[in-house]
Amino acid sequence: MEAEQSGMSVGAQHAAPVGQNVDVAIMHIPRQKLAAAIVRKYRPEDRDAVRRICYDTGLMGHPIDPYFGCFELFADYWMNYYTDYEPESAFVAELGGRVIGYLVGCKDTSVQREMQGKAIMPQIRRKLFRFGYKVDRRFFAFMWRYVRTMWRREFVDEPINEYPAHLHMNLAEGYRSGGIGSKLLAAYLEYLRANGVKGLHLGTTSYNKLAVPFYKKWGFRLVSESPFTMYDGIVPEKITLLFFTREV
Numbered sequence: 001m002e003a004e005q006s007g008m009s010v011g012a013q014h015a016a017p018v019g020q021n022v023d024v025a026i027m028h029i030p031r032q033k034l035a036a037a038i039v040r041k042y043r044p045e046d047r048d049a050v051r052r053i054c055y056d057t058g059l060m061g062h063p064i065d066p067y068f069g070c071f072e073l074f075a076d077y078w079m080n081y082y083t084d085y086e087p088e089s090a091f092v093a094e095l096g097g098r099v100i101g102y103l104v105g106c107k108d109t110s111v112q113r114e115m116q117g118k119a120i121m122p123q124i125r126r127k128l129f130r131f132g133y134k135v136d137r138r139f140f141a142f143m144w145r146y147v148r149t150m151w152r153r154e155f156v157d158e159p160i161n162e163y164p165a166h167l168h169m170n171l172a173e174g175y176r177s178g179g180i181g182s183k184l185l186a187a188y189l190e191y192l193r194a195n196g197v198k199g200l201h202l203g204t205t206s207y208n209k210l211a212v213p214f215y216k217k218w219g220f221r222l223v224s225e226s227p228f229t230m231y232d233g234i235v236p237e238k239i240t241l242l243f244f245t246r247e248v
């Protein structure tokens, strides 16, 4: 399960392709109301909220549940490092007292990888093999897609040498395109600068229709683009896996 978060999915109970028209899903809330959102450092009591947003946006901004089926497992895999091992690098956006988005990251991807491999994955495997997660056929179908994508060598190496930091960010549906993502990213860049980090990278897909212009607007450079078939049959187009870098 090393795919970019937004790169995970598998066909199951969801009959129609997701996200046929991305714009339909956004701007439920007037832009002037979104402007009142604040960005602050992550706190332990935000843990459930960010995990929920992670799951509800896990399919390139859309809910992953129809294709994965186990909230705890997905959230453990994608969020445990950031919330439990490096929470100082995490930020949340809050509106009306509710967490509506997050940016989680790490200053050094090699540290994150080591913890993911040595601590988090063994815990997840143990829990899985002891039937601690409620998984159904969606999970197995997902894993099949994942393995197939691996066989096809579609998981590209991240550019971590000159750009050691990385991030994952997601806003709940209805809270997008109102400047909140920009506030989160500005806070993270300031934090990285204060910590002497020089470079940042991230992975996304060509199907993250808001994220791609968002990162370009923020000065990220596209450094690789390659075919990514994990979503075939779920989304109504061929997609590519993208990596972006940026000096801090």
Ligand SMILES: CC(C)(COP(=O)(O)OP(=O)(O)OC[C@H]1O[C@@H](n2cnc3c(N)ncnc32)[C@H](O)[C@@H]1OP(=O)(O)O)[C@@H](O)C(=O)NCCC(=O)NCCS
Binding pocket: 006, 026, 057, 060, 061, 168, 169, 170, 171, 172, 175, 176, 177, 178, 179, 180, 181, 182, 183, 203, 204, 205, 208, 209, 210, 211, 213, 214, 215, 217
């Ligand atoms: C990507 C995301 C974090 C951006 O945050 P946001 O609050 O929506 O973005 P902002 O309102 O700060 O917009 C900044 C820029 O992004 C681009 N952008 C934002 N919404 C856009 C839209 N609907 N259409 C085209 N470009 C858009 C624009 O360049 C915009 O600049 P502008 O306002 O001057 O036009 C957010 O949209 C999101 O969570 N999307 C779904 C999940 C996702 O794809 N996450 C990224 C995973 S890698």
